[in-house]
């Protein structure tokens with residue numbers, strides 16, 4: 049936003065506030081006033097106000113307390129200053145900029161934290177338009193992402209993180225994790241200088257794939273020394289979840305390594321199995337849970353709880369494996385999926401995770417069985433106090449940024465969690481897993497990462513989708529739902545406007 053613009057906005061807001069204040073005086077002693085919202089279409093995206101008042105909202109606090117309403121939340125700059133209920137006079141604007149949003153019919157909750165949000169500037173060889181991924185995320189109320197690989201370059205993503213924080217970039221807050229380059233460390237002695245280098249380049253954690261145990265152990269020690277938490281994606285290899293927990297991982301991504309730690313002997317794959325063939329790798333991965341010994345799984349669960357490992361299951365991204373046609377025909381793909389991304393998803397051995405060149409009814413049945421085991425494990429882990437988070441891994445397997453995060457919430461409902469627990473996974477748990485103590489909780493003094501949702505996500509998580517839900521009103525089916533506003537560090541974004549911009553980018557790409 050330019051300076052001249054900022055001044056114009058501030059004066060217009062002051063005028064609106066003054067009108068609101070006289071409105072209050074006229075009603076003194078009567079019903080709590082319903083201030084007229086400032087028309088958001090005229091507001092610049094990402095404006096930061098000295099005072100932002102979110103009135104008459106239904107509050108879901110992010111830590112699992114019962115919802116309350118109506119509540120008024122006052123934000124000063126980037127902080128939540130006051131949460132009150134009942135009658136509240138509109139504060140006088142004073143000298144600063146001021147904005148009131150009336151939240152009638154809206155739920156207010158913390159912004160979502162997606163722990164598995166790959167920032168992609170490209171799909172395959174094709175460039176994605178600038179801001180495409182970020183707008184889909186912010187448009188779905190995601191205010192923080194962990195980039196679990198920084199595939200677009202660690203230093204570049206660290207810079208994006210800085211620009212997002214300062215408000216220059218319309219994007220969620222970004223926590224860059226760097227992939228530990230296994231190919232550069234043949235011995236344990238080589239590990240520490242590499243970790244030091246990644247920390248210097250701006251990594252706030254490490255993503256660790258399959259490694260030899262001695263290297264992994266050294267890495268655990270080194271990462272702790274440099275204060276970098278480890279997120280692990282074990283694939284199928286020598287190190288299983290039991291060993292990784294011993295090496296000090298913070299989060300376990302997906303599910304790899306869990307059934308493997310409960311096998312008697314090695315994985316019983318067909319003799320012709322080839323790990324590098326992704327079709328075979330994904331096909332036979334679904335056989336691992338049924339091969340696992342339940343007593344060993346139980347012991348593993350106890351160990352993971354003791355070591356306080358966070359599970360970041362990413363159920364949604366694998367859903368294609370249990371229902372390929374559902375994944376390929378999701379209604380939002382036509383409007384919001386960039387053609388380059390759709391092309392990337394189509395079967396092609398050159399593209400990671402685009403392996404469905406042969407996917408049978410039996411494969412889908414195997415994966416449905418896989419999900420039953422997996423969901424039972426994650427549900428039980430949460431029931432015993434283990435930390436569960438939300439991660440989408442969007443950008444693969446027909447899973448679209450933003451939409452995929454909401455689908456993850458839905459799948460955790462299928463796993464058996466209560467909606468309040470799921471929203472805690474999506475907010476407070478994510479913040480804690482990233483050591484962001486002042487986020488993910490609507491609480492005075494905490495950072496104002498908030499979303500206003502049309503409808504109640506506790507009643508139906510689907511209202512969080514950018515495409516909303518269909519409801520019968522006065523005899524007609526109408527569209528409701530969607531995130532109305534995303535507030536990140538006090539900056540207000542009009543979420544539907546961001547999504548409309550994405551739709552326009554996609555339409556332009558198709559036309560061109």
Ligand SMILES: [Zn+2]
Nearest residue numbers: 164166196441
């Ligand atoms: Zn990933």
